[in-house]
Amino acid sequence: MDIRELRYFAAVYRERNLTAAARTCFVSQPSISTAITNLEAELGTKLFIRHKKGVAPTASAEQFHALACRIIDETDAARSLFRKPSTRTNLTLGLMRTLDVPRTIALLKPLTVRSDIALRLVGHDERADARIISKSMLGDDEHFVPLWSERYVAALPPSHPLTLKDRLRAADLAEYPMIDRCHCEQSQFFGRLAQRRQSAAIAQSEDWAMALVAAGIGIAIVPEGVAKGHPDIAIREIEVKVKREVGLACRASVPLVDALKDFVGKLQGRAKSGRHYPSKPFRPA
Amino acid sequence: MDIRELRYFAAVYRERNLTAAARTCFVSQPSISTAITNLEAELGTKLFIRHKKGVAPTASAEQFHALACRIIDETDAARSLFRKPSTRTNLTLGLMRTLDVPRTIALLKPLTVRSDIALRLVGHDERADARIISKSMLGDDEHFVPLWSERYVAALPPSHPLTLKDRLRAADLAEYPMIDRCHCEQSQFFGRLAQRRQSAAIAQSEDWAMALVAAGIGIAIVPEGVAKGHPDIAIREIEVKVKREVGLACRASVPLVDALKDFVGKLQGRAKSGRHYPSKPFRPA
DNA sequence: TGACATCTATAGGATACAACTATGGATATC
C-alpha cells in the first residue's frame, strides 16, 4: 500500500466509476483497475462492488475512505511544510453555484497544493481568470475545456410516494409540489417539464434546495453530483435525459495565466486518452 | 514523496546514521542516501547535516519528523484495518531493561504490524521465545543474532562542570558523585572505572537514573541510545571505550517459533549486506 | 433486433524507478 494507491482509491470512491477516476488521476483505466484489485488483496476485503454502470463502495470502503483521506491530506501538508512562498500568484476562479463540491475540490487539488498560487474562488458571474461552468453558460469569447458531464436527477424526501418508482416521468412530477432552484441555468426548462408556472418554494442555492427537499416541502431536479452527498434525500432518475456539460471556460481573447497553463494542458490531454506520458516519446527522425 | 521515503527518513532520524538506518530498513546504504537527497530536494530544505560520524537532524527535520511519524502510523493502521485475526499466535520476547525504547520499537515493527501475532514483552530473565539482550548476558544454549552495538556515554546534568570537557577520563569521574544503575549488566565495571565503592544514588531503571541525573544528583554511565532521548541531559563521551553488543538470543536446543523465522532470517541476512533481493538471482546452470 | 456506447478485466510490451555492487574521498582510531 502506498500513497498512489490511496489516491486512486479516493478518486474511485468519489467518482463511483473506474474510468472517470482514471481521468481525474490522469492515468489509464487499467491502472486504476489493478491498483484497486491489489489494494483489496492487501487489505483482505472487497472495497467496491462492480456492476453494470460503475462501482459501489462497500461498508469497508466507507471505513477505509476516512483514513485514506487523512493520510492523503497529511502527505500533501507535509510536502508543502517548508514551501513558504515569498510571492504567490493570485488565481481567481469563477464557480457556478451548482457544482458538486467534493468533486470540484478534488479537481482543483493540483492547484491548491502548489504553494506559489493563492487560489480565490468567486461566483461564476464575477471577474475571474477562468470559470468552471455548464457549457450552456459559455460566453461568446470563451474556450470550453470539458471536465465531466452530469445527468440531472430528482431529489425527493425519503418518504415521498414517488420513491416507490425507479424512474419518474414528467406526468409524475406534475402532481407534486416542486422546488425551483432559481440559480440553476436550466431552471426554466424544469418548470416546463413539470408543466407548471408556480413552485412550492424557491431556493437560491443548492444547500437551501436540499434542505427544503429533506424537510419534505417538495421535489427538486438537481445535477447528480449535488444530490449524491446527502444521506437523507432519495434520488431517482427522470425519464427525460437532461444532461449538462461541465467544463473550464477560458477567455479566448486574453492569454492564459501562467499558473493555469499546465493545468489546462493536462485537462486537454486527458480528453481523448488518459496517458500520463507524452503521447509519443521524442525520437529524432 | 511516498511512504517508503518517509520510512527511510524516520529511520535516519532515529539512528542519526545512514548506514545504520539502511540496516534497519533492510536496504543498502546508497538507497537511503538517494532517498534522503530526493526528499530534501522535494521539500526544498536540508533535513540532515552530514558530518564525519553520522548525520544530525536540522530544525526542519524535527518538524518534519512529527508529521512523518503520524503518516507512517496511520498507514500501518490502515493496512491492518480489516485484518481481524481469528487466531493470534502468542509471541513472548524478553527485553533487557536498558534498551533504547524507540529503536527497539522500530526494530519490532515487522512483528507488531502482523495482526496474526500477539506480542508480549517481558523482562529478560523471564520465560520467552527469544530475548533481546547484551551479548554479555548470553546463556550457554543460546544463539546470538547481532542487532547493533552501542557505546556507553556519560549522562550529566546540563550545568555540571564536566560539561565543559568534550571527553571524560576515569580520573574526571572520580571527583564527582555518580549514580549506580544496578540493573545494568556492566554496573560493576563502571564502579571500578570511577574508582569507588559507594554511589551517590542507586537507580533500578533507566527512567529513574535519568531523572536523578536531570535533578543534578550525579553522573550516570549509560548506553548511548538511552541518554539520547532526554533533552535536559548533557551527553559526553568517556575515554575508555566501553561498548555492548545488543542482539537477539534464541535457544539453540528449542526450534525457533514459526512467527520468528522470517524475522530472524531477515536479521541474519542484513548482517553482512543490506540487500533486499536474494544475493544471486537464480540462473539455471 | 442490431449497431453503438459504456464499463471493467486481462494480456502483452515498454519504460522508469529503485534496488544492488563497487568504488572513491574524507575523517577518525589504533
Next chain:
DNA sequence: GATATCCATAGTTGTATCCTATAGATGTCA
C-alpha cells in the same frame, strides 16, 4: 600508516507501473 567508518556517486539490473489493445457484459437507441 594501516584499518575502520561514513557518505556520495557511477553503472547495472530487476521489478513495478504504465500504456495500448481487446474481450466480455450490459445498457441505449434507432
